[in-house]
Amino acid sequence: ETGVTQTPRHLVMGMTNKKSLKCEQHLGHNAMYWYKQSAKKPLELMFVYSLEERVENNSVPSRFSPECPNSSHLFLHLHTLQPEDSALYLCASSQDPTGLGASSTDTQYFGPGTRLTVL
């Protein structure tokens, strides 16, 4: 156990559905991340929250909508997804001393991921 939990672990949804992924960290970290991992591609950083403020959004389509209500919880709201959005979605947390979302040498602790399939 890394101290980062994600639910659900598996999700199958149609293109017209709305669903949410949930991430919770029990490590006292102040930064949380969403990554997308597709087959044979590197982990793609989607969103970074530091001190509950979004500091990075790497041109992710608007059908993905993050929410960070507090430093321990992170959501990814999904709507009208496409089949190419099927992937493993990973949440991570770390301690960001800058509070700016800048990467630090502190390691990122990952959750187990949600395997998403869009039909």
Add this chain to the structure above:
Amino acid sequence: SQKIEQNSEALNIQEGKTATLTCNYTNYSPAYLQWYRQDPGRGPVFLLLIRENEKEKRKERLKVTFDTTLKQSLFHITASQPADSATYLCASDTGNQFYFGTGTSLTVIP
């Protein structure tokens, strides 16, 4: 553009041998490199971090080197075991963003 690359997609070695994985970076100078292990269907787990002013870092059977001249980090697993079979990822910060390599899938054959 800034890139971090792991050129070997897959590596098979015999149990007991030393596995060596490579991570190369281009168009930037990372202050550090991290190595993670990822098992199928799970999130990456941090293994080691090496800073630019460190030549080598060890942790049990793991050793990481950082060569700023070659722009490369090597990750070694000595006395490899079948339980070491996994995908290994390198990662670093370009100053703008934190990047992961595509990973090298290591299989240790009994």
